[in-house]
Amino acid sequence: MREEPLIFVDGKVLGIRQARQTDLERILWGNEHQRASRQAFLDRQARGEIVMLLPTLDDEPIGHLAIDLVALQDEGGVYLYWFHVLDPFARRGIGTAVVRRAEEIAVQAGRTFSEIAVGKNNPDARRLYERLGYQLIGERVDSWLSAQPDGSQVEVFDNNWVLRKSLGEV
Numbered sequence: 799m800r801e802e803p804l805i806f807v808d809g810k811v812l813g814i815r816q817a818r819q820t821d822l823e824r825i826l827w828g829n830e831h832q833r834a835s836r837q838a839f840l841d842r843q844a845r846g847e848i849v850m851l852l853p854t855l856d857d858e859p860i861g862h863l864a865i866d867l868v869a870l871q872d873e874g875g876v877y878l879y880w881f882h883v884l885d886p887f888a889r890r891g892i893g894t895a896v897v898r899r900a901e902e903i904a905v906q907a908g909r910t911f912s913e914i915a916v917g918k919n920n921p922d923a924r925r926l927y928e929r930l931g932y933q934l935i936g937e938r939v940d941s942w943l944s945a946q947p948d949g950s951q952v953e954v955f956d957n958n959w960v961l962r963k964s965l966g967e968v
């Protein structure tokens with residue numbers, strides 16, 4: 799495994815680890831209405847369908863990324879989604895480190911490529927992925943259910959670019 803340089807944020811060392819059930823309260827960040835969807839991620843991880851990666855400072859989660867081991871299994875790939883670094887900690891290299899860790903996990907699982915979808919209205923994230931070696935392979939509309947503060951769910955449609963990276967060189 800490649801040695802990554804330590805990243806210091808506000809004098810604390812960045813950690814990147816798999817989520818635990820006990821993290822549920824700490825990945826709500828005040829959004830109580832997200833509890834069920836966060837639990838659904840933990841449940842998917844418990845079934846071995848995804849790995850939920852959390853960047854942490856002093857073990858406190860400051861973001862998340864999910865590695866879907868099922869969606870592209872037949873083709874030998876992983877699908878990265880649900881990627882976020884909390885605003886106060888963005889643009890310090892944390893997202894880069896999390897994606898690299900996800901790629902290492904994918905290689906350890908015997909996968910040969912990683913895929914990510916990014917909104918056509920999100921050029922900053924697309925630039926980040928391209929800098930990390932991801933290349934455009936197409937476009938598609940993805941939909942998902944967004945939990946609302948009033949308890950309802952709204953179907954959201956994302957107009958996405960789809961990018962892939964061969965993991966041979968990770």
Ligand SMILES: CC(C)(COP(=O)(O)OP(=O)(O)OC[C@H]1O[C@@H](n2cnc3c(N)ncnc32)[C@H](O)[C@@H]1OP(=O)(O)O)[C@@H](O)C(=O)NCCC(=O)NCCS
Nearest residue numbers: 881882883888889890891892893894915916923925926929
């Ligand atoms: C996209 C996201 C997860 C990236 O996380 P991040 O921690 O900001 O990512 P990084 O810091 O590694 O990289 C972001 C940029 O900051 C730059 N950067 C990295 N370290 C830096 C530092 N120490 N100082 C200043 N800039 C730095 C990177 O070069 C990169 O620049 P680029 O956009 O020109 O490539 C985060 O911005 C986010 O949560 N955005 C909102 C949600 C979202 O869009 N998610 C992606 C959905 S596909």
